[in-house]
Amino acid sequence: MTATHVYQSIARATHEHGVDTMFGLMGDANLFMVDAFVRERNGRFIPAAHEGSAVLMALAYAHVSGKVGVATITHGPALTNAMTALTEAARGHVAMVILVGDTPVDNPRHLQSIDQREVVKASGAGFEQLRSPATTGKDVARAFYRAQVERRPIVLNMPADFMWQEVTHDMQVLDVFTAPGGVAEGDTLDNAIGMIASARRPLILAGAGANHARDQLIALADRLEAPLATTLKAKGLFNDHPYNIDIFGTLSTPAAYDLIAQSDCIICFGTALHDFTTDRGKLMKDKRIVQIDVEPEAIGGGLHPDAALVADAGLTAETILWWLNEAEIAASGFTRELDVPALTAHPVGSQKNTEGFVNYVHALGRLEEALPKDRVLVSDGGRFMTEVWCRISAPNPQSFVATVNFGAIGLGLQEAIGAGLGAPERPVVMFSGDGGFMMGGINEFNTAVRLGLDLIVIIANDSAYGAEHIQFIDRKMDPSLTEFNWPSFAEVARSLGGEGVEVSSKYELESAIEAMTARKGPFLMELKLDPNDVPRMRI
Incomplete structure (x- = not known):
């Protein structure tokens, strides 16, 4: 046992639980802990552009690697920004520890103060309070124990005013009962x-x-x-x-x-x-x-x-x-x-090619043939994904990450980054719709570039929120409110440091597949689709 500060003790206790990778976004209440994890424990910190992204990256990392996923964010709006991600992880029964800062205990009128316990409870995640500086090791150990036993994210709530207090570090790693449940009888x-x-x-x-x-x-x-x-x-x-x-x-x-x-x-x-x-x-x-x-x-x-x-x-x-x-x-x-x-064999349906667009089912068939066979497959939510689930194979369940636990869109690219770090020797293929990519993917594509990930992103772009678009069409109503004039995602990918190719015909698809095969880093393929000629969702 050695004298140290609370922020150092948290970093050390996290490392003692076998953690070498932490995702996060730094703020007032967690920045020194992150620094200690990297500089004193030789840990790897993956900085995200958004707090929810950090949680999603840790989620997919846990799924693919089989380890406990760890993320850290600060207090108040940082936590509320992560609510969708926390709910996705809780409903997916993923073992995670989220190290969340909290405003100082002695300042209840702090601008960013919020009842963080109630926020976390609403997501379905578990809550563990850092009770005092003296109990730091025990509280970290309890969070990791609960994450594994309860199979859900556990938020460890860390008051900012504890961080620079001196404590005696006491190593605590609780044994987790890992035997496979009961045997049926009677x-x-x-x-x-x-x-x-x-x-x-x-x-x-x-x-x-x-x-x-x-x-x-x-x-x-x-x-x-x-x-x-x-x-x-x-x-x-x-x-x-x-x-x-x-x-x-x-x-x-x-x-x-x-x-x-x-x-x-x-x-x-x-x-x-x-x-x-x-x-x-x-x-x-x-x-x-x-x-x-x-x-x-x-x-x-x-x-x-x-x-x-x-x-x-x-x-x-x-x-x-x-x-x-x-x-x-x-x-x-x-x-x-x-x-x-x-x-x-799923029915192929219409193979017509509207001028200026590529046939979606045909494109998926060619991609199933051309994509790397040892891939990790990640799918965002939305209208396009049911065809991906049916027509694009995954090597095994651990190599398949579907962001479907909460019915949200815009979670795919963040989880693809976590999956890529969880399986660094394998390529990751992520499918997303245009709305989902604009909502959550575009702000993390550069993160994938900075990390040098072998990532292939396929964007199904019908320039609309497709599920809503088809509902207007079905009721013979004007769907224009669902339609958007997005920027070129291929150009955006290039501006963010990756590679990008636009596909609007089956001939361009073949050229894009050749470029994908020769990729040197994160690669984005934008499929231009006719919003009136896309297969319907199957759910």
Whole structure:
């Protein structure tokens, strides 16, 4: 134990938790802590242009790297600027620690004073107070412990007037219980196995809560001769399996949707079964539903299953498999006649090319062929993304970052930067709409340039807020309020130090792909799209 200042103790305690990368924006209450993290602990600080961006970068870094994401911002408006990002992270169940400054305790009339506890609580994140200088080590340790156990961002609230007070640094790292939850047992398990054993057309559905259980779920599916499907957030989990029908729900192909409708038992691992997955319950009618999740609150939110097991996905799959073998239950035979290529082929639709525009579906098909195969795929929110989710593949769920937890747009580029730092040896591909890029991407593109990231940004630009545009069109109303005369995003990318190419025809698309292949840093491809000829959202 050594004498030090509180700001140094926070930096040291953060480093002692294995943190070598911190995202943030400096202000009055955190600047000295950041300086100590970099100069005294040899940490890496990634400065963002906006407080919300710092939180989003840490979110994607955590998702891709598997580490606890760490960000820091200052007080008052800095915290309110990060509310959307905090909510996105909380709803995504991402383990993060956000070191947030607070105004001095002895100055309640400070201009930037706000009840930060209540603000944080509204986002769904957890709140941990730095109680006194003497408890600094314990409070930092508690924040990291809670982030991992509760699987959500924890805000550590740090009063500015504590920072220069002297303390004795006391190293505190709390052990986190990391065993994979419980094993299913009892009458409910017996009932679930009975439903599965009697099913003639069973199907296994995996969500993000089952990403760790891939091998066990495949073993169970093979034993049952059941097709495999995933939710959006588990996209890529069953890549290359012969009976993988890809995304389950409103994003399914028409053929896969029909197959799901024919099934008589859905065995759901690690998914909360929200409305988009179940198509508002339509896909679950007249079926036995078995739901397995280690989180009790995930069960029964959208619909109540016939058997609910609060247990680990992998251990439960192994248990079910053991009992099926013990009872010598025959395989269902459901997969024997499946034509999986036909089940997973999304309809192409119209291939017309309006003068001055590129066909979006054609462009996505070419990009799927041409983009780096070892990519990390990041998608912003908005009208264009459902086609990206269906037509652009990801190597595995950890390599897929979808900013969908809060239904926001404008979060994609920030998370792409965090993903690039979480997987520095791999290229990151980020898709965004024009409105989303103007809202949140344009102010961080230069951050990617400064960091020298291998980042490919694809902008679907229909010069409008497309989801709203189509609603006016559907009601035969004037959509002009949704339309914008944006600047050239390709030119903006070049002015910010990157590379940019504009695409308004299939011939320019081929030239852009060649330029993308020869890129030397952050690269932006702007697809000019006809706002009246873009596929509709599938959710």
